[in-house]
Amino acid sequence: MRLPEAEIAAVVKQISGSDVKKCMKCGKCSATCPAYGEMRFHPHQFVTMVARGRVDELLKDETVARCLSCFACVERCPRGVEPANVVAAIRVIAEREQGGSNFVPDEVPGLIEADGEIPQQALVSAFRRYRK
Amino acid sequence: MRRIGVFVCWCGSNIAATVDVAAVVADAKVQPGVVFAQDYQYMCSEAGQNIIKDAIKEHQLTGIVVCSCSPRMHEATFRKAAAAAGLNPYMVEIANVREHCSWIHKDKEAGTEKARVLMRAAVAKVMLNVPLKAGESRVVKRALVIGGGIAGIQTALDIADAGFQVDIVEKNATIGGRMAQLDKTFPTLDCSSCILTPKMVEAKASENIRLITYAEVEEVGGFVGDFKVKIRKKARFVKEDVCTGCGLCMAKCPSKKGLNEFNMGLNNRPAIYIPFAQAIPNVAVIDKTQCIKLNTGKCGLCEKVCTAKAIDYTMQDEFIEEEYGAIVMATGFRPIDASKFDEYSYSTCKDVVTSLELERIMNAAGPTGGVLLRPSDGKHPHSVVFVQCVGSRDVSGRGKPYCSKICCMYTAKHAMLIRDKYPDVDVHVFYIDVRTPGKNFDEFYRRAAEQYDVDYIKGQVGKVWEEDGHLVVRGVDLISNEQVILNADMVVLATAIEPDPTARKVANMLTASIDTNDFITEAHPKLRPVESPTAGIFLSGVCQGPKDIPETVSQAGAAASKVIGLLCKDKLTTNPCVARSDELLCNGCSCCEKVCPYGAISYDTHLINDHGVKETRRVALVNEALCQGCGACTVVCPSGAMDLKGFSNKQIMAEVEAICL
Numbered sequence: 001m002r003l004p005e006a007e008i009a010a011v012v013k014q015i016s017g018s019d020v021k022k023c024m025k026c027g028k029c030s031a032t033c034p035a036y037g038e039m040r041f042h043p044h045q046f047v048t049m050v051a052r053g054r055v056d057e058l059l060k061d062e063t064v065a066r067c068l069s070c071f072a073c074v075e076r077c078p079r080g081v082e083p084a085n086v087v088a089a090i091r092v093i094a095e096r097e098q099g100g101s102n103f104v105p106d107e108v109p110g111l112i113e114a115d116g117e118i119p120q121q122a123l124v125s126a127f128r129r130y131r132k
Numbered sequence: 133m134r135r136i137g138v139f140v141c142w143c144g145s146n147i148a149a150t151v152d153v154a155a156v157v158a159d160a161k162v163q164p165g166v167v168f169a170q171d172y173q174y175m176c177s178e179a180g181q182n183i184i185k186d187a188i189k190e191h192q193l194t195g196i197v198v199c200s201c202s203p204r205m206h207e208a209t210f211r212k213a214a215a216a217a218g219l220n221p222y223m224v225e226i227a228n229v230r231e232h233c234s235w236i237h238k239d240k241e242a243g244t245e246k247a248r249v250l251m252r253a254a255v256a257k258v259m260l261n262v263p264l265k266a267g268e269s270r271v272v273k274r275a276l277v278i279g280g281g282i283a284g285i286q287t288a289l290d291i292a293d294a295g296f297q298v299d300i301v302e303k304n305a306t307i308g309g310r311m312a313q314l315d316k317t318f319p320t321l322d323c324s325s326c327i328l329t330p331k332m333v334e335a336k337a338s339e340n341i342r343l344i345t346y347a348e349v350e351e352v353g354g355f356v357g358d359f360k361v362k363i364r365k366k367a368r369f370v371k372e373d374v375c376t377g378c379g380l381c382m383a384k385c386p387s388k389k390g391l392n393e394f395n396m397g398l399n400n401r402p403a404i405y406i407p408f409a410q411a412i413p414n415v416a417v418i419d420k421t422q423c424i425k426l427n428t429g430k431c432g433l434c435e436k437v438c439t440a441k442a443i444d445y446t447m448q449d450e451f452i453e454e455e456y457g458a459i460v461m462a463t464g465f466r467p468i469d470a471s472k473f474d475e476y477s478y479s480t481c482k483d484v485v486t487s488l489e490l491e492r493i494m495n496a497a498g499p500t501g502g503v504l505l506r507p508s509d510g511k512h513p514h515s516v517v518f519v520q521c522v523g524s525r526d527v528s529g530r531g532k533p534y535c536s537k538i539c540c541m542y543t544a545k546h547a548m549l550i551r552d553k554y555p556d557v558d559v560h561v562f563y564i565d566v567r568t569p570g571k572n573f574d575e576f577y578r579r580a581a582e583q584y585d586v587d588y589i590k591g592q593v594g595k596v597w598e599e600d601g602h603l604v605v606r607g608v609d610l611i612s613n614e615q616v617i618l619n620a621d622m623v624v625l626a627t628a629i630e631p632d633p634t635a636r637k638v639a640n641m642l643t644a645s646i647d648t649n650d651f652i653t654e655a656h657p658k659l660r661p662v663e664s665p666t667a668g669i670f671l672s673g674v675c676q677g678p679k680d681i682p683e684t685v686s687q688a689g690a691a692a693s694k695v696i697g698l699l700c701k702d703k704l705t706t707n708p709c710v711a712r713s714d715e716l717l718c719n720g721c722s723c724c725e726k727v728c729p730y731g732a733i734s735y736d737t738h739l740i741n742d743h744g745v746k747e748t749r750r751v752a753l754v755n756e757a758l759c760q761g762c763g764a765c766t767v768v769c770p771s772g773a774m775d776l777k778g779f780s781n782k783q784i785m786a787e788v789e790a791i792c793l
Contacts, residue, residue, distance in 0.1 A: 031593055031608035
């Protein structure tokens with residue numbers, strides 16, 4: 001059975017290690033984000049929506065995979081909120097909910113050749129998590 | 133036979149919500165020596181004090197314990213009440229059941245137990261208290277103000293106006309400080325120099341004010357009313373009383389590559405220079421790191437051209453030793469280093485400037501003569517982007533956790549001035565919040581947006597870079613939820629401000645406490661905002677916390693009134709809780725003399741009658757006027773000869789026992 005939305009939000013906060021309450025809503029994360037135009041939701045929205053317990057919309061959004069995990073938002077956030085870690089947590093939960101990884105290692109070369117389908121850095125960040 | 137009274141204060145709900153005051157009273161009543169105990173809602177109120185006074189008389193109390201707030205808050209109040217009822221004021225003990233108990237606990241049962249323990253400890257102590265008599269010390273009728281910016285100048289003027297002598301020690305070659313660098317001032321847009329320079333002249337002209345410029349405080353000794361201060365007057369290499377300020381030396385000096393500090397390094401100045409045209413004193417100074425004569429022995433051009441014969445290459449630092457009754461800290465601020473924020477490209481792009489640099493660019497006496505020009509190529513800019521909160525409200529470690537308070541207003545001022553003078557220039561301001569609490573402040577900011585068409589964008593800037601000869605700014609507009617990319621000719625960073633780096637050193641010398649951001653701590657953040665917890669030390673201006681000019685001037689006046697209040701007194705009551713050495717126990721080892729931070733201990737060799745054995749011994753002697761009662765000597769004394777009146781070893785041990793038993 002799926003957990004209630006608010007509890008999933010609590011899990012996001014826990015596994016991201018991010019204190020979303022520290023956000024002062026300056027938007028520097030989104031001002032910094034090089035994948036801004038690629039994603040439906042932007043770093044500051046991830047932080048605010050998780051703080052309010054609204055994670056369902058984020059989990060349904062496939063463009064979450066477009067986050068480059070470049071950590072520019074983490075680097076420049078004046079409050080130490082770490083938005084990229086919130087995005088990563090959402091991605092992990094979305095993948096778990098779908099019952100497994102979206103990436104099958106054997107398919108990866110094909111994805112890179114497809115050129116532009118998936119940003120290279122997103123693959124790198126995915127492998128960071130899947131390394132055994 | 134001791135007759136102790138215990139008074140338990142509720143402090144409204146501050147104590148009573150976490151401590152069962154009735155239970156503390158009941159427990160007090162069964163303590164040995166206690167003959168009276170009562171609780172009351174506000175013990176510090178007149179009615180509360182009357183309860184204490186009446187009980188002292190009615191029950192012939194020989195000592196009292198007040199369970200209330202910190203002794204720093206109301207010890208003096210209760211001592212005064214006791215004295216009014218005929219009890220020696222040093223027979224009063226405070227059990228701090230607010231700051232040390234109710235405020236820091238949530239559980240009422242535990243809070244009550246702790247309050248009981250604190251009460252018992254205070255009762256145990258007061259049983260051993262002895263009546264003490266406060267002495268008197270003198271008040272030197274002269275004040276020292278450290279820092280010659282608007283805060284220091286205003287403080288000095290107000291003290292001088294009351295008829296007292298004041299010295300201003302300023303580390304730079306001129307007084308004026310940061311305000312002298314500003315172009316216009318908000319919210320009225322009057323010219324900063326026009327309102328500051330008359331005050332500088334007034335300070336110079338005042339019979340009661342002595343300006344000690346290009347000087348720093350070197351050593352501070354003594355205590356409230358009687359400070360002894362050593363001031364280092366740095367060598368100017370120009371005789372202050374001879375130089376006429378004609379400026380001929382500046383024109384002839386061949387070493388012209390010094391960064392002009394007054395213009396924030398935007399242009400150069402010669403090695404011999406007058407900081408700015410309205411400098412006070414209007415006297416040149418030689419930068420000894422830059423002067424060719426001082427470094428190689430050759431040159432000497434300024435000496436040759438000086439018709440007043442004011443140049444002296446052999447000048448040495450001088451020391452001034454002076455006594456003061458009160459000291460005011462007015463050490464001011466500086467902007468933080470913007471190059472820590474790589475994303476704004478401050479150190480790589482010339483057209484990215486700080487707000488203080490823009491002040492100089494906009495100023496008629498600045499490097500561009502007041503014409504807004506891009507620093508990189510001297511061309512007229514067509515688009516200027518302001519970034520607010522650069523390093524303010526930043527807990528990442530690169531900036532400051534506090535709001536710098538003045539940036540919202542000066543950014544609105546800059547934006548408005550640019551739009552007013554150059555209507556063809558587009559001005560954008562990225563902000564997180566616009567904070568404008570102050571008289572006519574919000575109206576001022578709205579005028580910038582509504583009347584002057586300044587584009588305020590709610591959001592921060594993530595990156596600034598150079599491309600094809602102009603700057604590109606990537607920011608976010610959180611209202612429209614869009615990332616914005618703007619081309620700009622100039623970017624202005626509203627950098628956070630921090631206390632001047634000399635503040636820490638000065639505070640240490642004055643034993644004035646300092647917070648984690650190096651701002652000087654007030655004695656009480658609300659009720660004693662211009663006093664340091666160290667008696668006789670007062671605070672004026674940004675050294676206490678970020679503030680604008682109107683607030684600084686108000687605080688300067690407040691600090692001056694506190695100084696005047698102190699200097700008006702002929703004598704001060706000294707703290708009788710000072711160290712005392714038992715000459716029969718003293719072995720003359722000098723340990724106490726070495727640790728005493730106040731130089732209050734000396735040695736005397738004289739004949740001592742030790743239980744019938746007469747011999748000459750070297751023993752410690754405490755100067756009660758110098759001793760501040762810190763107790764360091766009592767800790768190091770190996771023979772137990774040194775003891776602190778009012779805090780004797782016996783009393784402390786009695787407290788510990790009461791807590792442990």
